[in-house]
Amino acid sequence: MGFFDKLKKITTNIFVGKIKVDDAFFDELEEALILADLGMDTTMEAVEQLRTRCRKEKLEDQEEVRTALREILVEMMNVGDTALTLDTVPSVVLFIGVNGVGKTTSIGKIGNQLKSQGKDVLFCAADTFRAAAADQLEIWSQRANCQIVRQKEGADPGAVLFDALQAAKARRSDVVLCDTAGRLHNKEHLMKELAKLSKIMDKEAPDSSRETLLVIDATTGQNGLIQARHFKETAGLTGIILTKLDGTAKGGIVIAIARELGVPVKFVGVGEGIDDLRAFDAKEYVEAIV
Template structure:
């Protein structure tokens, strides 16, 4: 099964929730009126797109309907798809740059699949010919270090780690020195997954960034936030907290398979202005892939074109 087919299968529950809800609204209304907009907005909210994003979609639809002088609901189905596509069509350039040292700082709370995600990205980069080094800077949880060692073995990449409860800054410092001496292409740093209060989170991330910026000032740097899509609006709240504490360059959304809350991907990009760079639709090592907005929308929207005319 190719990734698009896995994506399509993984989005079944989200598709049933979103498209099922929208289809129901269209089936009850033949003409466009205030009740139609109100029920459409409610269907979008129930699909975990959030109040702000759902309101934005319906307002954009109102504007388009008015501009095109449309009267009937069957004329606007494709417009809903176009508006949502526009909301998630962010530039998702490659994580790494050739001929440069690349550093990826991975952040997120415990339980979202952070360590597993690092392992899967490491494997992909290795297969693409990159020399990868991991830094186990989540030192407050022994299982995190052990788990990252397992993934390093699986992906056949090196790892720098200290003992449990060691200073994360010391781990990152040693990893940076090793990356320079070994001429590594990509250094990926795991970080503590505790849900800090904002001040502690900011201080800890600032310390790691200070070390990286001092030792590798010219490196290409990414800060990726890993979120669990099954938590829906909770993931959006986590993202807002982390955004206040860190200069996030991208989101990784895990566990899209088996959840009806995949609509959160639209809310995250729309409300935070941060691109989703990777999505996960399974446990396999190849089940985390770069996010392709067009593929996502095509896998999500499955109504028949002839019904739109």
């Protein structure tokens, strides 16, 4: 199971011992999936699909039913490419999300991965509102051996991004990883700030590949899904990073987010180490849950 070994310890084991495929089994399965944080809507859809499939295909063997459920859950997460699109020099990845979810550490870990792949990576410290945010990102830039562009606290985030894009073009950097403020006054303010950053990218890097990744703390469960809905409305997300799956998170929120938002989960965090943010694999993930 590789890096999902940790996840196996914290997710719900739905199939234990012999099973009888009847109404009682499906009721127990619904409860287990809800407890695993799939949410009511996603759970009901998954169970109904499984019920229909078991009836049509006359599935009664435990392993057959388990395999069918896995296939249903994987299909729910099949909503787009889970790999980063980094086809241009430079490519730009924007990281968004509320404070405390792990945006800055995710940038450091992804920067470390890209650096190990031979890419020249530049960090952009455009979270200028949070005290010491740029200092934290600089520490990660040193750990990942990446360059960083930053300004003083309170500077215009757009100006920082402008400088970073100019530096990336001058240095022929492969990727710019851009941190953003995690707490703005309201949704309108957030929209304006993201629109400003987008306008700068349109002007300074019009042909660059772009990703907008929302970072969510898995331990917040369904609240994370609510956050994701709000950000999707304002930001045009291309992917999700789900952090802190090594804690009290139950794992099913990954499926709910992908299904309900139609946005692929691209990375999951399973620990604090620099190598503990990993590319997401739906099949392997579901096998860890079921």
